[in-house]
Structures are given as C-alpha cells and as structure tokens.
Amino acid sequence: MRIVDICEITKPISSPIRNAYIDFSKMTASLVAVVTDVVRDGRRVVGYGFNSNGRYGQGGLIRERFRDRVLEADPAQLLNEEGTNLDAHKIWSVMMQNEKPGGHGERSVAVGTIDMAVWDAIAKIEQKPLFRLLAERKGLEADPRVFVYAAGGYYYPGKDDSALRKEMRSYVDRGYTVVKMKIGGASLAEDQRRIEAVLAEIEGEAQLAVDANGRFNLETAIAYAKMLREYPLFWYEEIGDPLDYQLQAAMAEFYPGPMATGENLFSHQDARNLIRYGGMRPDRDWLQFDCALSYGLVEYLRTLDVLTELGWSAKRCIPHGGHQMSLNIAAGLGLGGNESYPDLFQPYGGFPDGVQVEDGHIVMPELPGIGFEGKSDLIKVMRELAQ
Ligand SMILES: O=C([O-])CC(=O)C(=O)O
C-alpha cells in the first residue's frame, strides 16, 4: 500500500464581494488529490482536499517541498503499525521534516490541504465516514447532527439594505437559525444601520453574528463594542489583528456578550497563545481555528489537546471555512458546529446533495471518507484532477 502521486491545481474562487480587509476578486484555492494504489469497491482510492477561502492557493509550496517529501519517503514509513492503512501523523512528520518551528506563515495552508486529502483516503480505505473513524479512535460517540450557521452579508458594489435583508431572509428560509454579516468595511453609523436592518428582518426567527475581519484598532474596537453590546448578537468576531492578544483581552471590559476569533491562527502554538493571553472566556466565547488553513487535522488534534489542558471544551469550537472536513470533525469529536456559506465559494463549500438545514442543523450522511463523492459538482472537479 502506498501513495503513488500527489496532484495539485490552483483554481479561482473569485467573486465581487469584500469584507473589511480584502476583496475576493482574485481569490484562489488549491485542490489536491492524494492518489493511492489501494482499490475499494472496484475503484482506486484517491483522497481529496482543498484549502479554505481567505488564503490563496498553495501550488508553489506543495509542488516544491511537501509533495516530494511524501513521494520520496519509504512507503512503509507512512503506514500504521499493522501496515493496513496510511498514518496521517507519520505523513505529517515527513512533510514537516527540515522545517524550523515558528513562522507559520502560509506553509500551514499547504500542509493542511494535503492533510485533508490524506484523511479522506484513510477513511475511504477503512470504508467509513471520517466522522465515525475519528469518534472511534477517540473512544467517543459520534453525533451526525451538527449545528451550522450561514455566513455572508458581504459588502459588494450596489448592495443596499434591502439586498442585505433579502440575503439574510433567504438563509432563514433555508433553515438557518444563525446568520453572519460583515462589519468594519463602512462607517460605524452605516454598519449600525445595516445591523438594524438585518435584525428587523430576522427578529424572532434567527440570531445575528458580526465579523470585523481583524480590521479594528483598539479605539475603533471599543467604539463598535459600545454600539454592538446594545443588540443581542450571537457573536462579535475577529475584532482586531489576529495576533493582537492584548487587544482581544482588553475587549472583555467593553463587550460582555460572546466574542469569536481564531480563523487566522495557524498552529496549536498560536491557539495556545490566544487562550493564554487573549482573555477569551470559556463560558461564552467561540474558537474558529480552521484545520484547512492550519496544518490540517493532525495539528487540530494538538490544538484540541491544548484546549483541554487549558480548561476549554471542544464544544466552544465552531471552525471557519464551511467545508465538509470540519463538519466531520464536528460530528466525530464533538465540536460546537461549523460555518457554512450557502451561496459562496462553490463548489468547495457546503453539504452533500440532498442534505437540508433544519432548525440550524444538518445530519451527516453515511458516506465513506469526508463525503465529497456525495456532492456532484465538487466530485466532478476533483475527478478531473485525478481518479
Ligand atoms: O471573509 C472572510 O475572509 C471569511 C471569514 O472571515 C469568515 O468566514 O468568518
């Protein structure tokens, strides 16, 4: 049993939207296939992965360093003890050989993308849904019913309050109970007007979260906190620079409601610093680390260990990214839920065909691997890369 190839292609996921920090007009993502020589159900096992939106494709790093390290390793060194399957932890170590600690940069995105494909292959070789395999390995009970919220509410040219209301209404009509919109890309007064418009639309049916995408300095963060705390928000997200733990810690004084952050922290060391120094409150705040951007599930397991050591429950994690990998982690390891972008970043985001949101939750279908084969538009582009 061995990995015979790792293929990568960088694909556009561009759209005219913008948040407080970036626009997505040139956004790309890496799609990766880990091709094995294993056959299941008459088909070669190929694991697939991709990186989340917000960071660009990683073809350079994947092709120059990480692919070759895996392909040049002794195949026996990449297997579990029994030699019956690939070992994601060993493959991870091979990818990270000769890499110094710290300076995580976007190396973590390249590794995380390949790691997703490796886990897809492992679960397919075992002919199980990844969430069942993860729960089994941890001695946990899987829960296929996962909380999901609808992320959107971007700024784009010509979008007025009625278009924003219509967008949020459509999420509520599709079964979501929490919706999210962007703030910080307009004046405070304008954002307040947008928030009030959305709250008027969804009142009594859903809750609203807001996301500043790391835009605010301390002064602006506080000014927004004083405005936002007058509303019953689900959370106030990524207020300041992701690495400014002191700013995050200071916010607790001004914002009693739930806050969320972590999508731009790319290692368990960064996550540990956030918990140590960011003043996050384990009884109400939310952690959004996204394995597809941060060295994959092998590293995410370390992050979960760090959280446990520091007195946090996995239930406080609702990852960024809206992909099926995090849905599997949520269902298998008991996270609090997952993000979803009902109308964006297709075909990568979303659920297998036929999965409906009901009362803010989906139920994971019993598909082998991560479940990409159940999403016809996605598996089509994956199989174009390798099969
Ligand atoms: O706009 C983005 O970069 C995505 C984002 O922050 C989120 O989904 O929370």
Ligand SMILES: [Mg+2]
């Ligand atoms: Mg965000």
